[in-house]
Amino acid sequence: MAKKAIPPQRGFFPQPAYLMGCFQEDGRPNFTLVTWTTFCSAEPPMLMFTSGNASLKNTPMRILETGVFSANLVTVPMVEQADFCGMTSGHKVDKCSAAGLSWVRGAVLDVPILEDSPWAFECMVVKTVKIGNGTVFFGEIKSIFADERIPDPSYGKVDLLVLDPVIYAPTRYYSVGGQIYTVGESLKKYPFKAQTL
Ligand SMILES: Cc1cc2nc3c(=O)[nH]c(=O)nc-3n(C[C@H](O)[C@H](O)[C@H](O)COP(=O)(O)O)c2cc1C
Numbered sequence: 001m002a003k004k005a006i007p008p009q010r011g012f013f014p015q016p017a018y019l020m021g022c023f024q025e026d027g028r029p030n031f032t033l034v035t036w037t038t039f040c041s042a043e044p045p046m047l048m049f050t051s052g053n054a055s056l057k058n059t060p061m062r063i064l065e066t067g068v069f070s071a072n073l074v075t076v077p078m079v080e081q082a083d084f085c086g087m088t089s090g091h092k093v094d095k096c097s098a099a100g101l102s103w104v105r106g107a108v109l110d111v112p113i114l115e116d117s118p119w120a121f122e123c124m125v126v127k128t129v130k131i132g133n134g135t136v137f138f139g140e141i142k143s144i145f146a147d148e149r150i151p152d153p154s155y156g157k158v159d160l161l162v163l164d165p166v167i168y169a170p171t172r173y174y175s176v177g178g179q180i181y182t183v184g185e186s187l188k189k190y191p192f193k194a195q196t197l
Contacts, residue, residue: 017074017166017173019085020049021103021112022062029096029103029112032059033086035168036134037071045141047071047121054135058090063137067125068109071139072117074166076175081116082166083173108143118147118163 015035024030037049049071054060063069074082081099088095096103102115109122123139130136146153150162160176167174187194 012169015168017082017168018049019072019074019078019082019114019117020059020063021070021072021114022059022066022068023110023112024058024062024090028094029101030058030062030090031072031085031095031101031112031114032057032090033074033082034071040138046126046138047123047141048136048138050134050136052134060135060137062090063125064128066110068111069123069125069137069139070106070109070111070113071121071123072114073119073163075116075118076164076166078114078116079166079173106143107145113145117145118150119158120145 016037018034018037019031020034021029021031034049034051036052037047040046040048051057051060054064059069081101084099085095085101088098095101103112104115105111106113106122109124111122113120113122121139121141122143122145124142125137126140127138128135129138144153150158152158161178165176167176184194
């Protein structure tokens with residue numbers, strides 16, 4: 001494959017889409033669209049996300065103040081509301097009222113959970129790191145709200161196609177095409193024992 005070097009930029013990376021939620025000072029919930037996010041520890045389970053120019057945004061600043069947040073998976077039917085939450089700020093807009101977002105309170109933390117999201121993490125901030133113009137939030141997962149219709153929510157059993165998540169890559173939203181392979185299948189072709197660290 002012929003390649004060419006291009007200048008460094010943050011242009012392309014397939015990303016998941018989550019709506020991070022927290023409560024405003026007056027008790028109203030606010031959600032913001034975040035796509036720079038992934039797991040960072042298995043034991044205890046933790047996730048991380050990055051906020052660029054966090055001091056300008058309502059959600060990261062409130063998360064710093066409250067020390068808790070929810071991370072709600074964005075699915076295909078939610079894409080319009082999610083985009084709206086990424087294009088407006090809780091500083092100026094009551095996003096839940098404007099976009100008709102329904103929410104419930106978390107089971108173990110004081111965070112808002114989106115009713116329409118089939119998979120939502122309740123997280124407690126354990127660390128933040130400033131790097132470049134970003135602030136990385138490390139959140140310990142204290143509870144997960146999983147849609148009752150997911151047959152088996154345990155590790156490795158969830159079928160992504162059932163959740164129907166949105167995938168983002170600048171500047172478009174995509175749906176998942178389909179499963180193409182299974183973890184460990186390569187060892188049937190290449191005769192090595194699995195050597196995981
Ligand atoms: C597709 C998309 C992805 C985004 N990803 C992030 C992200 O990963 N981190 C972040 O801090 N902001 C991200 N944003 C920007 C925030 O969602 C946006 O600044 C929002 O208005 C902040 O709202 P708030 O002030 O209510 O927190 C994204 C926006 C869009 C449209």
